[in-house]
Amino acid sequence: MTDGYLWFEGIGFPVVGYSYEVLKEACAQFVIKDEDIVLVTYPKSGTHWLVEILCLIHSHGDTKWIRSVAIWDRSPWTETDDGYKLLNEREGPWLMSSHLPFHLFPKSLFTSKAKSSLPVSPPTSTGGHCRNPCTSHRELITMTDGYLWFEGIHFPVVGYSYEVLKEACAQFVIKDEDTVLVTYPKSGTNWMIEILSLIHSNGDTKWIRSVPFWERSPWIETDDGYKCLNEREGPRLMSSHLPFHLFPKSLFASKAKVIYIMRNPKDVLVSGYYHQSVMKLCKQPESLEQYFQWFMQGNVHYGSWFEHIRGWMSMRHRENVLLLSYEELQKDPRSTIERICQFLGKKLTPEELDSVLKNSSFQVMKQNKMSNYETLPVDLFTRPFLITRKGICGDWKNHLTVAQAEAFDKVYQEKMAGFSKGLFPWE
Incomplete structure (x- = not known):
C-alpha cells in the first residue's frame, strides 16, 4: 500500500473496502452464471444511474426496492470485500457491478451467457482514458501516419486489414x-x-x-x-x-x-x-x-x-x-x-x-x-x-x-x- 492506494496487478484500488486476498480470489475464481446481469463501467461513467435503471426494470417500475435497499446491496461490486461476500451468498440470478479492467475480470464471464452492460463516457467526463472493454461494441478505424488503427491500437498497414482483425479477434476458434x-x-x-x-x-x-x-x-x-x-x-x-x-x-x-x-x-x-x-x-x-x-x-x-x-x-x-x-x-x-x-x-x-x-x-x-x-x-x-x-x-x-x-x-x-x-x- 503506497500513496493511499492498494496495488494489485499494476492497478491502484482504494484501501478501504478492498483487500489483496479478495481481489485475487474474485479475479481468478468468481463464477458468473448464465442468468446473471453484469454492469461494467470505468468509475464516474454513470454506474449508479444505470444500477437505478436496472433495479427499476427488474421490479417492473415498483420503487419499494430502490427506496429500501442501498445501491451497493442491490448490485454488489464483484471486487470489493463486502460485495464479493454478498454475491457468493446470494442465490441467482444476480445483478452485479464492477469497475475491473478487462484483463482482470473473472474469466468465467467469457464462457457464460450472462448479460453485460457497458456504458461509456467521454474521457473528459471520467478524468481518464476511455476504452470499451468489449471489443465488439466499438468499430473505429483510421489510417493515419502510416498506421492501421483498430480498437485504439495501431498496426502496420501492410499485411493487416480491419476486416481480418475484427473477425480474428471476435470469431477465431x-x-x-x-x-x-x-x-x-x-x-x-x-x-x-x-x-x-x-x-x-x-x-x-x-x-x-x-x-x-x-x-x-x-x-x-x-x-x-x-x-x-x-x-x-x-x-x-x-x-x-x-x-x-x-x-x-x-x-x-x-x-x-x-x-x-x-x-x-x-x-x-x-x-x-x-x-x-x-x-x-x-x-x-x-x-x-x-x-x-x-x-x-x-x-x-x-x-x-x-x-x-x-x-x-x-x-x-x-x-x-x-x-x-x-x-x-x-x-x-x-x-x-x-x-x-x-x-x-x-x-x-x-x-x-x-x-x-x-x-x-x-x-x-x-x-x-x-x-x-x-x-x-x-x-x-x-x-x-x-x-x-x-x-x-x-x-x-x-x-x-x-x-x-x-x-x-x-x-x-x-x-x-x-x-x-x-x-x-x-x-
Missing part, C-alpha cells in the same frame, strides 16, 4: 490441441518459434530450413496468417502479438497450450527502435529520443508494453499457460527448453535436445534464410536487415541516456506496482 505463442513485439518471438519448430520435429532441421517462420507459426491477426490457420488441419502452432483484451475469447474455454515470453522493456524499446527505423511499411522514427517518447506513450505497434504485459500476467496461474522470459532463455537455454518440452508433454532424446539447442542458437539462425528475414523483398527495408540483430540482454545501457533510464524507471514503478518481487528477472 482456438482448439484444445493448439499451441499458442504470445509476445509483445521484439521480445523473442522468432527465437521461440525456432525452438518450438525444432521441438515439434524432434530436432530435425528440414522444416526450419525449408519453410519461413511465419508459415510454420502463422500470426492469428495478419491477413495471410489468419487464412493459413483456418485452412490448417490438426494441432496448430500459432503466434500473436495481440494484447489480452483483443485476443480471441475462444482461448479462455480451451485447453490450448499458451506460452507467453516477456523481455526487459528497455531492451524491447531499443530493439523496436532499430526494427522500425529500417522498415518502409510504417512511420520511421527520426531519432531514438523520438521513439523513446512513442514507446512510453504506447504509440507503437500493438500499443503499450505496460498494458500488454499487465493483461497477459492475469493468465499466469493457469495450468495451460507457461510464462518465460528472454533473459532466462539466454542465460540457461537448455533448462528452459527442457521446461518447454515438459509443458508441451514432448519427450526428446539427449541427441534431439542437443539439436534443438544448437539449431536455435543465434549463430545458426543468422545463417538460416528461413528464419532471418532474408527471403523478404529488399525494397521493404531502407538498408540490409536481419531479424537477429544482437540477441543480448542489457543492450539498452549502450543506448539510453541516464535521464531516459531514470524517466523510464519512474513510469515503470508506477505502471508495474503491485506485482510480486522476483516475477520479472530484469528487476
Whole structure:
C-alpha cells in the first residue's frame, strides 16, 4: 500500500473496502452464471444511474426496492470485500457491478451467457482514458501516419486489414490441441518459434530450413496468417502479438497450450527502435529520443508494453499457460527448453535436445534464410536487415541516456506496482 492506494496487478484500488486476498480470489475464481446481469463501467461513467435503471426494470417500475435497499446491496461490486461476500451468498440470478479492467475480470464471464452492460463516457467526463472493454461494441478505424488503427491500437498497414482483425479477434476458434505463442513485439518471438519448430520435429532441421517462420507459426491477426490457420488441419502452432483484451475469447474455454515470453522493456524499446527505423511499411522514427517518447506513450505497434504485459500476467496461474522470459532463455537455454518440452508433454532424446539447442542458437539462425528475414523483398527495408540483430540482454545501457533510464524507471514503478518481487528477472 503506497500513496493511499492498494496495488494489485499494476492497478491502484482504494484501501478501504478492498483487500489483496479478495481481489485475487474474485479475479481468478468468481463464477458468473448464465442468468446473471453484469454492469461494467470505468468509475464516474454513470454506474449508479444505470444500477437505478436496472433495479427499476427488474421490479417492473415498483420503487419499494430502490427506496429500501442501498445501491451497493442491490448490485454488489464483484471486487470489493463486502460485495464479493454478498454475491457468493446470494442465490441467482444476480445483478452485479464492477469497475475491473478487462484483463482482470473473472474469466468465467467469457464462457457464460450472462448479460453485460457497458456504458461509456467521454474521457473528459471520467478524468481518464476511455476504452470499451468489449471489443465488439466499438468499430473505429483510421489510417493515419502510416498506421492501421483498430480498437485504439495501431498496426502496420501492410499485411493487416480491419476486416481480418475484427473477425480474428471476435470469431477465431482456438482448439484444445493448439499451441499458442504470445509476445509483445521484439521480445523473442522468432527465437521461440525456432525452438518450438525444432521441438515439434524432434530436432530435425528440414522444416526450419525449408519453410519461413511465419508459415510454420502463422500470426492469428495478419491477413495471410489468419487464412493459413483456418485452412490448417490438426494441432496448430500459432503466434500473436495481440494484447489480452483483443485476443480471441475462444482461448479462455480451451485447453490450448499458451506460452507467453516477456523481455526487459528497455531492451524491447531499443530493439523496436532499430526494427522500425529500417522498415518502409510504417512511420520511421527520426531519432531514438523520438521513439523513446512513442514507446512510453504506447504509440507503437500493438500499443503499450505496460498494458500488454499487465493483461497477459492475469493468465499466469493457469495450468495451460507457461510464462518465460528472454533473459532466462539466454542465460540457461537448455533448462528452459527442457521446461518447454515438459509443458508441451514432448519427450526428446539427449541427441534431439542437443539439436534443438544448437539449431536455435543465434549463430545458426543468422545463417538460416528461413528464419532471418532474408527471403523478404529488399525494397521493404531502407538498408540490409536481419531479424537477429544482437540477441543480448542489457543492450539498452549502450543506448539510453541516464535521464531516459531514470524517466523510464519512474513510469515503470508506477505502471508495474503491485506485482510480486522476483516475477520479472530484469528487476
